[in-house]
Amino acid sequence: MLKQLLNTKEAAQYLGISKAFLERDRWAGARVPFIKVGSRAVRYRLSDLNDYIEKQVRFSTSQTVAL
Template sequence: MDVNMHLDRRADAVAETISDGDDLLNTAQIANMLGVSTQWVEIGRTRGYGPPFIRIGQRGIRYRRDALRAWLKERAEYRSTREYGAVA
């Protein structure tokens, strides 16, 4: 798999590699699973395009594994950027 390929294009494949469960993962684990940098995950979190997260305490951020899979599956449904704004 080409690691440099855009995340949306490989979201379905990445989602298949993530096992089921509701355990909590940290930012570094999420970045590793997605094949992106921790900075990408952090910026995505602040700008609203990253995976859903849970805030634990003042500085603790965690991600539920099952929410990450759902987020990836949702992203895989689009085939072009034009579809993002389309109402279903």
């Protein structure tokens, strides 16, 4: 069975970024969607991570907004 909820470390590995990036992202306003489970646990849905990846597609290094 495919694991649908990933912890911060697993999500960072999946995206190829640091765990610290995701922690700062949550603090700064969450460009990468996450789910709070209870009062402390943070999880990421695989579908949200894939959507985030798709929104990052650019056709030029100077492009700031996805087409």
